[in-house]
Amino acid sequence: MKNTFVKGRLPAAIFLVLASIFAFGQAADWQQIRIPPLPNFQPIEPKRIELPNGMVLFLQEDHELPLVDGFARIRGGSREEPDAKTGLVDVYGEVWRTGGTNTKTGDELDDFLEAHAAKVETGGSLDSTSIGLSCLKADFEEVFQVFLDLLRDPEFRPDKLEIAQKGMFDAISRRNDDINEIIGRESAKLGYGTKSPYARVPEYATVAAITRQDLINWHHDHVYPNNIILGLSGDFDSAAMEAKLRQAFAGWAKGPKFKPEEIPISPAKPGYYLVKKEDVNQSAIRMVELGTTRKNPDYYGIQTFNEAFGGGFASRLFSVIRSRLGLAYAVGGGVGTGWDHPGITRLGVGTKSQSTVESIQALYSQIDELQPHPLTEDEVGRAKDSILNSFIFNFDTPEKVLREKMAYEFYGYPLDFLERYRAGIEKVSNEEVARIPAKYLHKNKMAVLVVGNDAEFDKPLSTLGSVTPIDITIPSAPGEEPAKPAKPSSK
Amino acid sequence: MKVRKIPCILVLFILCTLAATQDVASFEKRITVKKLANGLTVIILERPEAPVFSFYTHVDAGSAQDPLGETGLAHMMEHMAFKGTDKIGTRNYAAEKVALEKVEKAYTAYNAERHKRVGMDEPKLKNLEKAWQDAIQQAQQYVIPNQFGEIIEKNGGEGLNAFTDDDETGYHYSMPANRFELWAYLESERFLHPVMREFYKERNVVIEERRMRVDSNPLGRLLEQFTSEAFAAHPYHRPTVGWISDLNSFSATDAEDFFREYYVPSNMVLTVVGDIKAAEAMPIIEKYFGRLPGKPKPLDLATAEPPQNSVREVVLRDPSQPVYLEGYHRPDYMSKDDAVYDAIADVMSNGRTSRLYRSLVRDKKIAAAAGGFSGLPGNKYPHLFAFYGVPLPGHTPEEVANSIHQEIERLKTQDVSDDELKMVKTRAKATLLRSLADNQGLALHLGIEMARYGDWRELFYEVDRIDQVTKADIRRVANQTFVPVNRTVGIIETNKPAAASEGGTQ
Numbered sequence: 001m002k003n004t005f006v007k008g009r010l011p012a013a014i015f016l017v018l019a020s021i022f023a024f025g026q027a028a029d030w031q032q033i034r035i036p037p038l039p040n041f042q043p044i045e046p047k048r049i050e051l052p053n054g055m056v057l058f059l060q061e062d063h064e065l066p067l068v069d070g071f072a073r074i075r076g077g078s079r080e081e082p083d084a085k086t087g088l089v090d091v092y093g094e095v096w097r098t099g100g101t102n103t104k105t106g107d108e109l110d111d112f113l114e115a116h117a118a119k120v121e122t123g124g125s126l127d128s129t130s131i132g133l134s135c136l137k138a139d140f141e142e143v144f145q146v147f148l149d150l151l152r153d154p155e156f157r158p159d160k161l162e163i164a165q166k167g168m169f170d171a172i173s174r175r176n177d178d179i180n181e182i183i184g185r186e187s188a189k190l191g192y193g194t195k196s197p198y199a200r201v202p203e204y205a206t207v208a209a210i211t212r213q214d215l216i217n218w219h220h221d222h223v224y225p226n227n228i229i230l231g232l233s234g235d236f237d238s239a240a241m242e243a244k245l246r247q248a249f250a251g252w253a254k255g256p257k258f259k260p261e262e263i264p265i266s267p268a269k270p271g272y273y274l275v276k277k278e279d280v281n282q283s284a285i286r287m288v289e290l291g292t293t294r295k296n297p298d299y300y301g302i303q304t305f306n307e308a309f310g311g312g313f314a315s316r317l318f319s320v321i322r323s324r325l326g327l328a329y330a331v332g333g334g335v336g337t338g339w340d341h342p343g344i345t346r347l348g349v350g351t352k353s354q355s356t357v358e359s360i361q362a363l364y365s366q367i368d369e370l371q372p373h374p375l376t377e378d379e380v381g382r383a384k385d386s387i388l389n390s391f392i393f394n395f396d397t398p399e400k401v402l403r404e405k406m407a408y409e410f411y412g413y414p415l416d417f418l419e420r421y422r423a424g425i426e427k428v429s430n431e432e433v434a435r436i437p438a439k440y441l442h443k444n445k446m447a448v449l450v451v452g453n454d455a456e457f458d459k460p461l462s463t464l465g466s467v468t469p470i471d472i473t474i475p476s477a478p479g480e481e482p483a484k485p486a487k488p489s490s491k
Numbered sequence: 492m493k494v495r496k497i498p499c500i501l502v503l504f505i506l507c508t509l510a511a512t513q514d515v516a517s518f519e520k521r522i523t524v525k526k527l528a529n530g531l532t533v534i535i536l537e538r539p540e541a542p543v544f545s546f547y548t549h550v551d552a553g554s555a556q557d558p559l560g561e562t563g564l565a566h567m568m569e570h571m572a573f574k575g576t577d578k579i580g581t582r583n584y585a586a587e588k589v590a591l592e593k594v595e596k597a598y599t600a601y602n603a604e605r606h607k608r609v610g611m612d613e614p615k616l617k618n619l620e621k622a623w624q625d626a627i628q629q630a631q632q633y634v635i636p637n638q639f640g641e642i643i644e645k646n647g648g649e650g651l652n653a654f655t656d657d658d659e660t661g662y663h664y665s666m667p668a669n670r671f672e673l674w675a676y677l678e679s680e681r682f683l684h685p686v687m688r689e690f691y692k693e694r695n696v697v698i699e700e701r702r703m704r705v706d707s708n709p710l711g712r713l714l715e716q717f718t719s720e721a722f723a724a725h726p727y728h729r730p731t732v733g734w735i736s737d738l739n740s741f742s743a744t745d746a747e748d749f750f751r752e753y754y755v756p757s758n759m760v761l762t763v764v765g766d767i768k769a770a771e772a773m774p775i776i777e778k779y780f781g782r783l784p785g786k787p788k789p790l791d792l793a794t795a796e797p798p799q800n801s802v803r804e805v806v807l808r809d810p811s812q813p814v815y816l817e818g819y820h821r822p823d824y825m826s827k828d829d830a831v832y833d834a835i836a837d838v839m840s841n842g843r844t845s846r847l848y849r850s851l852v853r854d855k856k857i858a859a860a861a862g863g864f865s866g867l868p869g870n871k872y873p874h875l876f877a878f879y880g881v882p883l884p885g886h887t888p889e890e891v892a893n894s895i896h897q898e899i900e901r902l903k904t905q906d907v908s909d910d911e912l913k914m915v916k917t918r919a920k921a922t923l924l925r926s927l928a929d930n931q932g933l934a935l936h937l938g939i940e941m942a943r944y945g946d947w948r949e950l951f952y953e954v955d956r957i958d959q960v961t962k963a964d965i966r967r968v969a970n971q972t973f974v975p976v977n978r979t980v981g982i983i984e985t986n987k988p989a990a991a992s993e994g995g996t997q
Contacts (some may be wrong), residue, residue: 029578030642030676036669041542064540064928098843107853110843112831114914136921144620163853166883170859173884177709177811279810280707282699313573313640313651323636329703350703382645389647392667396541397928 012306033489043395046402047238048229048415051246053254054226058405059241060164060233062398066137068234069399070147073410075258076222077127079197085209087202091164092215093124096131099162101149106160109146109327118143120150128410129222137235148248151223168207175201176472179451182283183348186275186470190447191344193266198341203475224255231406233399263341265290268447272467275451282346283356283452287363289317289445291336296411299337300424301432302440305336306468308375308381308433309366310347314382317347327347327359328350335440339411345440353456357464360448367443374434383433387425394418415431514927515951522937523769528783530757533776534937534947535720536575536764538930544765545650545665545930548678549938551760552753553658554731554791555872561741563697563733564749566655566970569973570693572662573653575639576684579677584686585631591688594630595744597623598691602740614658627691634688643677646670650931657727657869659942665931668766678761679779682754687743694738701732704969707985709811717981718868721818721875725796727868751837755786764930796820796873803979808986814825815888816981817895818875819972824943830956831968832865832876837915837963838907839863839878839898842912845878846901851894857886861895875979876972888982902969906962919957923950 046060053479078089097120100106113120118135120143131150176182185201192198232241267290292298310317310333321331330350336343347367351359373385395401396419408417449470450461461467521537538629557564577584601619604611643651643664651664664683666674715730722728732738761780763772799820821832839847840862847861861880868874880891880901926932940949 030673033676035646035673038667038669043541065924067924092525107843111910114844115910115917117914117918134925136924163856166856167859170883172883172964174812177708180703200632279709280700280702282707306688312644313637314644319636322696323689323692324631326692327699329696329699351699352702382641385645386647389645389670390544390649392541392647393649393665396543 026141028057041392044398046398046405047242048409049242049245051225051249053249055249055252055408056229057242057245057306058229058231058402058409059229059236059238060398060402061236062233062237063235066235067134068137068140068236069132069134070144070227070230070232071132071403071406072151072230073406073442074129074131074222075127075227075260075410076218077125077129079126079263080261081197081218083195083200084108084196084206085214086200086206087168087213088210088218089124089129090202091124091161091168091210091485092208093122093129094167094217095156095215096122096129096154096163096219097150097158098163099154099156099159101146102153102155103349104146104156104258105157106284113143113146116143120146122150127369139397142250152252152462154219156212157218161210161212161215165207165210168202169204172202172474174209176277176481179282179284180350182277182472183277183286183449183451186273186451186472187286187447187449188290188344190268190449191346193264193268196265198265204481205475222258225249225252225253227258229406229409230235230387231402233402260340265342270445270447272427272465273447273449273463273470274454274467275449275462275470275472276454277451278453278455280451280453281353281456282350283359283450283457284350285356285359285363285448285450285452287333287347287446287448289345289358289442289447291338291345291440293342294337294339296337298422298432298436298439300428301436302335302337303387304380304383304425304428305375306435307386307435308379309370309437310334311383312386316369316379317363321349321359322368323363325362327355327362335436339407339413345446347446353372353453354458356450356452357459357461360450362462364443367441370437370441374437375430376429380428380430380433384425384428388422391422410433499707513924515948518947523773524941524947525773526707527756527781529781529783530755530788531780531783532760532941533773533780534760534762534941535767535769535772535776536762536933536937537767537769538712538764538933540768540928542668542766543665543930544668544671544674544763546663546674546678546761546763546796547931547934548662548682549760549762549942550660550662550754551758551942552749552789553656553660553869553871554729554733555657555726555869556749556753556789557726557729557733558745558749560737561647561733561749562729562737563731563850564737564741564745565660565753566731567694567697567738567741568746568749568754569653569655569660570697570732571687571690571750572681573589573640573687574690574693574760575635575636576680577685577686578634578684579642579680580686580688581632582635584633585629587686587688590626590633591686594623594626594691594857595742597626598742599744599861600741602772606740615874620760630688635756636689639677639681646673650796650965657731658871659939661935661938663931663935665765667864668687671767671772675775675779679782682759683782684914685750687746690743690746694741697732698738698817700737701730701735701738705730705732709807710814712809713805713807713814713816713981714868716807717816717818717979720803720805721820721979721982722796724794725872726792726794727796727872727874731901733867752789755788756780756783757788760938760942762934762941764934764937792872793802799979804982805980806982806984809983810986813882813888813985814879814981814983815882815891815895816877816879817879817892818981819977820873820977821865821972823873824870828964828968830953831960831964832972833919833953833957834912834960835876835902835965835969836862836864837918838911839902841918843916844911844925846898847895850898851880851882851891853895857883857894859883887946888984892917892980899969899973903966903973905966912960912962915960916958919954923954 046058049057081088083431098106120133122131134145188199204263317331321327328349328351333347336345349359408415523535525533578808581587601623604616604619647667649665653662705715719728726965849860851861859881863878865876867877877893936950937947941947
């Protein structure tokens with residue numbers, strides 16, 4: 001399961017192999033194969049435009065196919081929603097689109113868009129909400145009008161609010177079915193604190209408390225031009241598109257500057273935590289502590305460390321815990337880095353119930369090993385090669401370039417951050433990488449969570465230390481939506 | 492390195508898409524196809540958008556080819572293809588080879604004793620097991636762990652992975668274009684000189700994969716039971732990841748036998764897409780892949796699933812929340828009605844205008860989601876067209892089943908509307924168009940089309956076939972397929988054990 005690890009990447013080159021030279025020779029092994037130098041590849045950069053009302057546009061021409069795609073990101077997300085209405089931004093993200101506009105119902109929009117194989121979709125996330133479009137070039141005018149109508153005049157019809165709430169109730173009812181969902185959710189709570197907006201989850205009561213007026217208010221409070229970054233890519237002429245967008249957004253007045261709130265974080269105490277789950281024969285295990293951000297000057301050392309320690313096939317965790325010990329299919333981890341708030345440092349493994357404690361100890365010993373045996377020059381070199389040689393995959397499509405730039409704009413990073421990242425990785429020294437674990441990976445600061453069938457563990461978890469049980473019983477809502485048939489013992 | 496079960500459906504959706512002869516023409520100009528002397532089919536698509544390329548190696552053997560008593564072997568072989576060669580991953584191959592032979596000998600002895608029905612000698616078994624484990628230890632000293640993956644990674648390989656499903660095994664990743672020859676060496680060596688090193692440790696890794704995807708996952712549990720129930724004769728009734736007893740029993744020798752039979756050039760298609768020139772790349776491919784020894788394509792399965800003629804049902808009393816699933820036998824992808832099934836899946840479940848969404852989610856408000864799709868568990872052989880519904884809290888699988896049946900009945904008795912049919916056709920074209928700007932996706936789709944039809948152009952022709960589908964076709968196929976005696980039902984019914992199984996400790 002190595003499709004999840006984070007990777008960096010590098011500009012490569014026009015492939016140029018003189019086949020005739022090699023036609024008769026047989027390379028004895030991979031080290032003798034010539035790798036031609038990499039000519040410089042300059043990806044097409046999007047054009048950045050700031051409108052007088054503060055809206056930022058990025059236009060990226062891509063004429064390969066007759067398509068246009070667009071994506072607007074709006075500041076403010078679920079971390080800013082009120083605690084008593086947790087789930088508001090999720091619900092908003094759905095009903096913004098399904099609830100239609102002041103002239104057309106959501107169903108009418110569905111009919112129109114599906115008939116053109118076009119999409120206009122909205123969504124909500126931790127730090128932002130979004131609205132995107134995708135259509136054939138020929139349909140752009142009409143589809144863009146739908147996009148504009150939703151941006152300016154959404155209706156949030158109540159019948160669609162009800163469907164969204166029911167969907168949320170369903171997701172709540174199912175959230176304890178799968179150990180990997182449980183471990184993701186509960187380990188975030190340990191890392192950020194149960195009540196932290198970075199980790200809290202919707203409940204029946206908080207979703208039931210959401211009203212249509214809440215959605216209208218959220219929209220009013222966030223969707224205004226200087227709070228929006230809009231990127232378009234596809235088969236269009238940038239100048240003509242710019243003129244069209246300037247005209248479309250000209251009359252829209254500026255709003256207040258978005259003020260990010262202070263988001264509370266209070267990590268759980270180090271130690272062992274257990275969620276009991278009887279219908280499984282595998283334990284999900286996570287060790288977590290608070291990480292850092294990408295603005296940290298150690299970021300390059302961290303990325304290199306992560307690649308060598310818990311990233312790829314050749315990383316220590318993969319090679320030892322999976323290949324050598326055969327303890328796990330999924331194993332990995334590293335120091336967490338967020339864009340604008342600390343990420344969570346995580347080491348994770350999934351192993352049979354009977355090797356639960358053994359696997360925790362195996363992870364520990366990999367942390368311990370870093371003391372007497374820090375990452376070697378060879379390991380660091382390989383990690384850097386891996387990040388730099390695959391660097392090209394950060395910008396091998398115009399769409400990726402656009403998305404990168406929009407992210408930098410959104411989080412207030414320099415627009416050439418990718419170039420700086422490459423330079424930073426190139427410069428990273430062995431010593432810098434060697435300092436990372438002592439600074440960011442602390443066995444004694446980690447909360448260790450196990451979700452599993454403890455009756456079948458190789459040893460009781462308590463042989464490692466005191467264990468705090470976590471009750472994940474789903475609180476039932478007062479009123480019509482019953483929790484589960486289970487006993488409604490509340491937290 | 493994953494078992495792919497359901498995602499095969501997604502492939503189908505992507506494949507069953509747009510027409511447009513001008514697209515075929517534009518691809519004709521950039522595609523070179525060659526069958527090498529050893530039987531390997533090679534496709535090169537020039538797409539010089541950025542100096543990178545992606546490839547897909549298709550092996551036309553999946554878990555349907557697993558030998559009796561060795562379920563999971565195709566998937567196991569996929570994992571072993573990451574273990575290196577006689578030159579990569581070893582400190583001393585000559586010595587390692589001898590050590591690995593000792594492992595096999597010790598395992599054979601241990602396995603034979605272990606499976607004695609009568610007269611199994613416990614102390615002897617213990618000794619044999621120890622001898623086997625000691626032999627593994629001995630062989631381990633020669634291993635350079637994961638060197639194959641390491642070489643790819645440090646050369647900038649991206650998305651290094653593979654999958655196995657019932658129908659095929661696939662290998663893929665992307666690389667900077669200046670590593671083309673290195674790639675050709677690595678990918679050919681992998682299938683020229685594979686070494687079954689660390690086999691029994693990797694077997695444990697695969698068993699953990701089974702625990703993760705099947706045993707400890709409610710939907711995994713349901714799908715395994717459901718598929719076993721739906722197929723009596725055809726190997727589709729067996730799980731791709733394998734039954735636990737088979738996983739604990741098969742050997743490295745079994746995997747090698749499988750490899751020798753199915754990993755032969757005539758049974759493989761290699762597709763490369765990206766910033767490469769066919770005139771330069773083809774000679775390199777010939778040089779490296781031409782070394783694979785030619786052998787005849789293995790015989791295909793002869794077993795055909797007999798008509799069902801009975802209603803079948805599996806009900807899992809499970810601590811998880813309810814799910815409803817039903818499947819109907821349908822012919823394989825070569826059927827002249829294949830596109831009709833695609834059209835039915837689209838009308839029933841694509842987006843918020845689909846019939847199941849509007850009926851179950853929007854109007855009746857009894858389900859969080861509902862849909863229908865082909866390709867369960869594969870599509871190379873006759874398989875299932877399935878419908879599913881996820882009941883909202885307070886609603887039951889039975890309600891969902893009834894509503895799905897009402898929609899099926901409507902499909903049988905009334906024509907779909909002009910608008911609906913037009914939507915299906917427009918969407919098919921647009922979906923294909925949207926899939927054409929991605930090296931890895933293109934390599935995968937072109938390779939599968941070539942393997943399935945012997946012609947990559949089917950990627951485009953499939954959309955033409957959808958364009959030909961009529962209202963009468965839909966009614967005919969629905970009436971023919973969606974009948975009770977052709978149905979298998981799978982249900983998760985929530986059942987709480989006495990203890991707080993939700994994990995709630997008080």
